[in-house]
Amino acid sequence: MIYYPKSHITPNLYSNGGLAYKSSQTPYTGYYFSAVDGKNFTGKFPGDGNNVELVPTLEQSFSSPELAEGNNPEDPRFYPKNATYSKINNVKEGKGIKTPPIPYYPSPTDEEYKLGEFVRYFTKKVNNEFYYETSGLYKNPLYISLSITWTIQGDKTKVYNLNKSMVELKEQQHNISGLGVFLKFNYLKYYK
DSSP states (O other): OOOOOGGGEEEEEEEEEEEEETTTOOEEEEEEEEETTSOEEESSSTTSTTOOEEEEOTTHHHHSHHHHTTOOOOOGGGSTTOHHHHHHTTOOTTSSOOOOOOOOOOOOOHHHHHHTEEEEEEEEETTSOOEEEESSOOOOTTEEEEEEEEEOSSOHHHHHHHHHHHHHHHHHHTTOOOHHHHTTTOTTTTOO
């Protein structure tokens, strides 16, 4: 059985075939819940049945709750920087635009250095290995978001190995690769 705290899930969602079983890619119709890390599972909440992992299908891009709320999934044609497309097609900023994650460059505070660690957030698009470091968890069904407790104080070798292990663990937990490459294998970043 999987476990997520109640504050980390959105329960009682319903799929009309816009999600598919991750293992077989067979469309799923029924109740599901979404976790803060971007994963979706069968059942209304954790523990409701087997909680099999689901992945978005192309159809979900057009039937997601976000679309119903007026926020289309990310589409580069609508980025504010692409003013020509937006002007020609009369697209107004804030109407149907889902902005991509905003890159963030953390700077640990003195208090975090005293504590010896701080939390870093990363997100990547489900279908590629391009990562962003963000200021918090990015909630979008087209992205996988994760957080890592990043050690910045202590024995240099232990800090390096601990941060490296945390990155490898997150890659394994989220069935992703390339986070270490994105970090340029610099597991001592922010170390003092």
